[in-house]
Amino acid sequence: MPFTAYDSETCSIARTLALVGDRWSLLVLRDVASGVRRFDELAGHLGIARNVLSERLRRLTDAGLLERVAYRDEGVRARHEYRLHGPGRELVVILAAFLTWGDRHLAGPEGPPALLRHADCGAPVHLTLSCDEGHDLGPRPRLRLEPGPGSRPRP
Amino acid sequence: MPFTAYDSETCSIARTLALVGDRWSLLVLRDVASGVRRFDELAGHLGIARNVLSERLRRLTDAGLLERVAYRDEGVRARHEYRLHGPGRELVVILAAFLTWGDRHLAGPEGPPALLRHADCGAPVHLTLSCDEGHDLGPRPRLRLEPGPGSRPRP
DNA sequence: GCAGCTGGGTTTCAGAACGCAACCTATCCG
DNA sequence: CGGATAGGTTGCGTTCTGAAACCCAGCTGC
Structure with missing residues (x-):
């Protein structure tokens, strides 16, 4: 059964992208994860329009990520700030994947613009893809995406 | 030096998002990685407007990812198709990160809609984040993003 | 006690991006 | 010659985004 016979939108990649796959959400999450938590700081640092930031924060909060x-x-007077919450804390793995790719392919000769470290021990962090047989798949893994139990045929 | 003192756009996450961070590019790459390689198949499966698909394919090809x-x-008669190329092959790690997150947080009770397997041995694949000290950081890693050698102060 | 400042937004409106459908164009087959 | 088909391009209307102005509550200084 070819991949095209299955509904594109049901896929977890598509669902996740529907949630955070716009131009700003992941950058907002990056900043919040890095300690930029207040509206004005976010607006200033990201250069995002304030109405768009406002809408994104609401969506991410409604989704339980912030x-x-x-x-x-x-x-x-009392104010409020935004923090990663629940499932949002696991999104940093996605951020790490973007960072790793960008460091390898888009960094200039000066080296990577940002470093990701383990907050507890300070050591640099890396992402590895491996299979349940224990093979390390390296940076250019040969993978196969196939329909799983929750798949649906294309409407 | 706070994170906000550094230019947001220089970060590898921001650079990578500028390349593939729109609503369609990663889905196009997912489909191409899954063997959907021809214009009409992509348009039909993704439900993307043909002009938008055309423009995305050109951008991704120009960027050397396809x-x-x-x-x-x-x-x-002779036609042409699109394949992952060069750095584009490494983007599947990003797709795997999205898939993993979506499977954990957006899948219904039936289970994950798609399964990612090692093409060589058929075993399911997983992503692990670990630090150079050898600690496994688990799904909710405590990380710190800090300016690296290629960082720039905010303009 | 009121004017001004500040954080945290909302409103308004123009411009860019997107979606849809129609059209174009080689090439091959009959 | 007349379709059929893959792979687009064009045109047009709708939606999303960005910039800037505005709003509002509470503190502070005068």
């Missing part, structure tokens, strides 16, 4: 947390600096 | 390969079925 949480709004109240905080209060001294002498200022 | 190559156009001539082929000829019997009794039909």
Whole structure:
């Protein structure tokens, strides 16, 4: 049964992209994961239009990837900030995949523009793809995507 | 030095997203990686507008992620198809990251809609994030993104 | 006690991107 | 010659995005 016989949108890749696959969501998540948590900081750092940022934060919060947390600096009224939440914390693996690819193929001669480290021990981090037989698949893995139990035929 | 002091667009995540971070590119790459290589098949399976598909294929080809390969079925004139090429073959790691996340958080009770297997041995594939000290970081890694040698201050 | 500042947005409107359908064009077959 | 078909391109209307202005609540200084 060819891949084309199955519904494109049911695939987990498509579903995940529908959630965070626009031009800004992953950058917002990157910044939040890096400690940029407040609206104005995000808007300033990302260069995103404020209405778009507002809409993205709402969507990501509604989806449970971010949480709004109240905080209060001294002498200022209570405000709130955004933090990674629940499943959102696992999205950093996707960010790491983008970072790794970009470092390998888009970095200039000066080297990678950002480094990803293990927060606990400070060592650089790397992503490996391996199969349940224990083979390491390397950077250019030979893979096959096939319909799984939750697949649906194309409408 | 806070993360906000560094240019958002220089980051490898941002650069990679600028290349493939629109609503369709990664789905096109998923399909091409899965053996859907011809224009009409892609258009039909993805449900993408033909002009948009045309433009995406050109961009991805220009960027060196896809190559156009001539082929000829019997009794039909020569045509061409698209295949993953060079750095494009390494993008499947990003697709695997999306798939893994979607399987964990967006799959229904029936199970994952698609399975990713090692083409050589047929075993399911998984992604692991580990640090150079050898710690396995698990699905919710505690990471720190910091400016690297190629970083630039914010303009 | 009120003017101004600040964080965190919403509103408005123009321009870019997208989706749909129609059309074009080689080539091969009958 | 007249389809059939793969692989696009063109034109047009709708939707999404971006920039900038505006709003609003609460603190602070005067």
